[in-house]
Amino acid sequence: MMTDFTLIRRSLRARLLSSVLTAFLVALAVALLLSMLSLREASRRAFDRGSGNVQLILSADSSPMASVLNTVFYTGSPARSFKWDAYSESLKKLPLEFAIPVQQGDSYRGFPILSTTPEFFVQSRPDPEREWQLERGAFFKKEFEVVLGSAAAQASGLKPGDQIFLTHGQSDFNSREADPAADESKYPTLKQALAQIHKYAPFTVTGVLKPTGTSHDRAMFAELSSSWIIHAHEKRRLKNPALTATTAADLTNEDRLITGVLIRCKTPPGSSESPVLPRVYDELRRSYPALTVAFPAQEVERLFGIVTQVDSIFLALAVAVLVSGALSILIALYNSMDQRRRQIAILRVIGCSQPRIFGLIVTEAAVIGFIGALAGVILCVAANKLTAVLMFRQLGLVVEPTLLLQPALIVTLAAVFLSALAGLIPAVMAYRTSIVRNLQPVG
Amino acid sequence: MGTTLYLQQARCVPEGESVDRTVPLQVRDLAFRYVDKARASNWGVNVATLQLAQGEQVLLTGRSGSGKSTLLYLIAGLLDPTRGSIIVGGTDIHSLHGRARDAYRGRGIGMIFQTFNLLSGFTALENVLAALMFSSIPGSEHDTRARSLLEQLGIKRFDDDVSELSVGQQQRVAVARAVVCDPVLVLADEPTASLDPENASAAMKLIQDLCEKKGAALLCASHDHSMAQRFDRKIDLEDLAGQPSSTEPLRA
Numbered sequence: 001m002m003t004d005f006t007l008i009r010r011s012l013r014a015r016l017l018s019s020v021l022t023a024f025l026v027a028l029a030v031a032l033l034l035s036m037l038s039l040r041e042a043s044r045r046a047f048d049r050g051s052g053n054v055q056l057i058l059s060a061d062s063s064p065m066a067s068v069l070n071t072v073f074y075t076g077s078p079a080r081s082f083k084w085d086a087y088s089e090s091l092k093k094l095p096l097e098f099a100i101p102v103q104q105g106d107s108y109r110g111f112p113i114l115s116t117t118p119e120f121f122v123q124s125r126p127d128p129e130r131e132w133q134l135e136r137g138a139f140f141k142k143e144f145e146v147v148l149g150s151a152a153a154q155a156s157g158l159k160p161g162d163q164i165f166l167t168h169g170q171s172d173f174n175s176r177e178a179d180p181a182a183d184e185s186k187y188p189t190l191k192q193a194l195a196q197i198h199k200y201a202p203f204t205v206t207g208v209l210k211p212t213g214t215s216h217d218r219a220m221f222a223e224l225s226s227s228w229i230i231h232a233h234e235k236r237r238l239k240n241p242a243l244t245a246t247t248a249a250d251l252t253n254e255d256r257l258i259t260g261v262l263i264r265c266k267t268p269p270g271s272s273e274s275p276v277l278p279r280v281y282d283e284l285r286r287s288y289p290a291l292t293v294a295f296p297a298q299e300v301e302r303l304f305g306i307v308t309q310v311d312s313i314f315l316a317l318a319v320a321v322l323v324s325g326a327l328s329i330l331i332a333l334y335n336s337m338d339q340r341r342r343q344i345a346i347l348r349v350i351g352c353s354q355p356r357i358f359g360l361i362v363t364e365a366a367v368i369g370f371i372g373a374l375a376g377v378i379l380c381v382a383a384n385k386l387t388a389v390l391m392f393r394q395l396g397l398v399v400e401p402t403l404l405l406q407p408a409l410i411v412t413l414a415a416v417f418l419s420a421l422a423g424l425i426p427a428v429m430a431y432r433t434s435i436v437r438n439l440q441p442v443g
Numbered sequence: 444m445g446t447t448l449y450l451q452q453a454r455c456v457p458e459g460e461s462v463d464r465t466v467p468l469q470v471r472d473l474a475f476r477y478v479d480k481a482r483a484s485n486w487g488v489n490v491a492t493l494q495l496a497q498g499e500q501v502l503l504t505g506r507s508g509s510g511k512s513t514l515l516y517l518i519a520g521l522l523d524p525t526r527g528s529i530i531v532g533g534t535d536i537h538s539l540h541g542r543a544r545d546a547y548r549g550r551g552i553g554m555i556f557q558t559f560n561l562l563s564g565f566t567a568l569e570n571v572l573a574a575l576m577f578s579s580i581p582g583s584e585h586d587t588r589a590r591s592l593l594e595q596l597g598i599k600r601f602d603d604d605v606s607e608l609s610v611g612q613q614q615r616v617a618v619a620r621a622v623v624c625d626p627v628l629v630l631a632d633e634p635t636a637s638l639d640p641e642n643a644s645a646a647m648k649l650i651q652d653l654c655e656k657k658g659a660a661l662l663c664a665s666h667d668h669s670m671a672q673r674f675d676r677k678i679d680l681e682d683l684a685g686q687p688s689s690t691e692p693l694r695a
Contacts, residue, residue: 001585002572014564346560349521350620351549351577353542435521439560 004356007347008364011340018332022325023372026415029322030376033411035383036314038401040307042384046400047304049214051296053125055267055277058087058284059260064294065302070104071260072296073215074112077105078259082291085253087261094283095266095276098123101258103227106166106198111152112219113166115227121147124262126212128272136160137207143226143248146203151217153208163202166222166230198230200246213400228255325372326418329365333426344430345438354431361427362420369419373412377403462551463533467628467660468495468518473527475510475517488513489684490527495628500651500661502671505680511664514680515630518662519552520544532627549577553621553659555650557633559613561605567593567616568601571623578624592619596649610638614646622657629654631663635670647673 012019051072060080061067069075084101091099100123103115114120121132121139132139137160140147148158158164203222211217225248232255233246263284267274274280284293344357384401469492476487488510495501505511516522518529520536528535532551539547553574561570571589580588593601596615598608605613614634621629631650635643647663647670654661663674671677 001582002569002576006569007573010562010564010569342560343562346562347573347577348545349519349548349554349560350574351545353545355542436516439556 004360004363007360008367011343011360011364012367015332015336018336019368022328022332023368023375025328026322026325026369026372026419027375027379029318029325030373030411030415031379031383032318032321033315034377034380034403034408035387035401036311036318037407037411038380038384038404039387040311041404042388042401043307044304046214047300049127049212051300052214053128053264054262054296055265055274056263056281056284057260057294057296058263058288058291059294060290061292061294064292065299067260067292067294068296068299068303071102071262071294072300074104074114074219081105081257081259083253084256084258084261087288090287091261091263094280096280097264097266098262100124100262101224102260102262103224103258105259106168106222106227108152108164108166108220109156111149111156113146113222113227114216114219115222115224117224120221120262123264126214126216130212132212133210135208135210137205140206140221140223143223143229144201144203145206145223145226147207147209147221148205149217149219149221150209150211152220155218158205158208160205160207162205164205165202166198166227168196168198198234200230200233201226224258225251228257231255231257322415322418325415326369326422329368329419330422330425333361333365333423334429337426337429340430341433341438344433345435348433348435349439357433358427358431361430362423365423365426366416366420369416369422370412372419373415376415377408377412380408462531462547462627464627464658465497466530466533467497467499468493468662469528469530470494470518471528471530473517473529474525475513475522476525477513487525488517488680490514490680491683493678493683495660495662498655498658498660499676500654500674501663502674502677503662503664503680504666504668504671504677505664507666509680511666511680512632515554515632515662515664518628519554519630520548546577546579549574550579550624551627553624553626553629555617555621555629555631555634557636559617561613561617561620563604563606565605566602567598567605567608567612570605570616571619574620574623580624589619589623592623596653611642611646614638614642615649618646618650618653622653622659625657626659629659629661631661631665633665634663635665635667643667 051068054072057064057067057071059067059071059078060082061070061078066076067078070078081103088099088101098119100116100120102120104112106113106115118139118141125131134147135150135153137147146164148156153159203226209217209221228251229246229248232251233243235255236246237243263280265274265277265280281293281295284291347357348354381403384403388400470490471492473490473493474487475489503511503514513522517524518531518536520529520531520539523537529537531547534547534551536544536547562573565573568589571593572585575585575589590601593616596619598612598615598619600608600612605616608616618634621631629650634650635646638646650663651661651673661674663670668677
């Protein structure tokens with residue numbers, strides 16, 4: 001049995017290239033629109049989670065934005081370090097829930113190392129709603145231990161019990177495979193790279209964290225005093241090459257350097273806002289003029305504002321592409337009308353009514369739109385996965401855009417509606433096709 | 444008086460009502476005038492009366508350009524007459540409008556063309572199914588009906604695109620499409636003009652046999668007078684104007 005869809009299918013097949021190209025244009029527009037919408041939502045989620053329950057960040061960065069980007073999103077190394085001892089005591093006088101020192105600057109195979117104290121896992125949270133949780137192993141308890149973020153563990157293949165050497169700065173040099181004891185003179189290309197490795201002592205992996213959906217997933221968390229020890233040891237060996245060991249007891253105020261302090265003010269249970277936050281913020285700015293006090297929530301909001309502005313432009317572009325997709329359907333059908341008049345006349349002769357011919361053309365346009373929209377949704381899912389990988393690799397942002405069902409439905413319906421609208425002019429032409437003139441000359 | 448009588452007999456049937464097979468065609472006092480502004484010419488078709496009995500096969504002749512095809516299109520309801528009535532299967536086809544007329548044509552009239560006018564890009568089977576698609580025949584019967592008819596006509600490659608079939612096979616598919624809905628009247632417009640004499644004769648026999656089998660009346664426009672002996676009657680279009688239809692019996 002033949003149906004109207006058999007006629008439409010045949011018509012699409014007869015103009016396969018044109019049908020595929022127009023559907024592809026619609027697919028691109030739909031994919032672009034949906035990807036932008038999912039990315040916007042995912043970015044919002046990622047940014048919202050980003051600072052966890054940290055309310056203030058004290059750092060030596062040039063601006064609050066740089067401070068948040070470096071400390072929360074690991075986009076670069078903090079500019080300068082400062083002495084923890086100069087601030088630890090005075091911070092205790094403020095109404096704080098915690099003030100956790102962190103040190104950044106080292107890395108392992110490109111994964112940033114955040115050196116901190118065990119309190120980090122107890123008091124701070126990766127997400128306001130959730131505590132740090134372990135996938136395997138345990139949090140670090142003593143010196144020269146390291147805990148891995150879920151993505152860092154997966155990408156590096158490390159597991160509890162493995163040992164790693166940290167690298168100074170952000171380098172993707174593989175310090176695990178490089179033997180620090182290798183004869184450097186025989187490997188001139190290795191020499192420079194090996195010189196960047198903190199060879200004093202390896203760190204033992206004690207645990208792997210559960211995914212948090214934040215930038216912390218690609219970080220590794222080392223015990224802070226060990227970090228101080230390896231840096232202090234290397235500094236002292238420059239003066240005394242014969243030095244063989246440095247311990248925590250040898251550390252001085254000069255060695256205990258940090259790059260930031262994560263702060264949370266006293267907050268009533270069940271509340272996300274602290275009444276003392278503005279006062280503490282002012283106090284910190286007044287007391288430490290040399291440092292930058294960043295308000296992560298505010299900076300994240302600003303950052304998201306910038307992203308939103310940019311993606312609004314992309315959204316407008318995507319809508320323009322969708323409209324041009326519909327126009328291309330109109331042009332393709334319009335151009336095909338000359339070839340189809342005979343076919344239409346034949347259908348009329350065998351009993352097909354004018355309204356049905358009209359409906360067939362509009363439906364054909366809508367079908368192109370629908371196929372395009374479906375392909376667009378599939379393309380969007382693929383683009384989302386690619387975006388997640390690229391954002392993570394390039395920016396270290398854990399952004400996991402997922403296809404949003406309601407927008408996907410709305411965009412698909414909009415694509416179908418616009419396409420059907422584009423089919424109206426060709427449909428009117430088809431409706432008005434003269435049967436007699438298109439069958440053969442009247443004689 | 445006669446015209447009034449014919450109009451009273453004609454019923455404006457709603458879509459789906461059966462066709463009266465005892466009255467395949469009655470044309471009365473028909474005039475069609477066409478003004479071709481581009482060529483500054485003015486011509487037309489005039490038929491005083493023309494009637495076909497159930498199952499009757501009539502050859503319509505006339506010089507080239509005399510309006511044979513136009514008369515067929517008028518009977519099929521594809522053109523509107525300036526005056527007069529055309530009753531097909533008991534219904535004045537021009538009293539029906541739009542969708543109702545299209546549906547009635549699909550159900551009651553089969554058309555065969557010189558150039559076959561098959562749906563290109565469709566298979567032989569689909570070309571026949573297309574005609575059933577717009578009929579009131581239940582969908583469950585479509586496939587069986589189309590296949591059995593094509594088999595009767597010796598078409599085995601149902602699923603081949605019609606463009607891949609020979610000219611003779613295409614002609615048979617066109618005939619199958621015209622009769623598959625059991626029409627009361629088959630209109631053939633120079634159906635054999637594009638065939639050589641041998642194939643033309645075979646094709647005409649096929650059309651006539653099939654119409655006879657289906658009980659459909661046949662009005663075949665052709666300028667080929669050699670076909671005349673095959674038909675019940677031969678009518679010259681020019682003789683139809685302003686005078687009763689000439690009824691020259693040709694075969695026993």
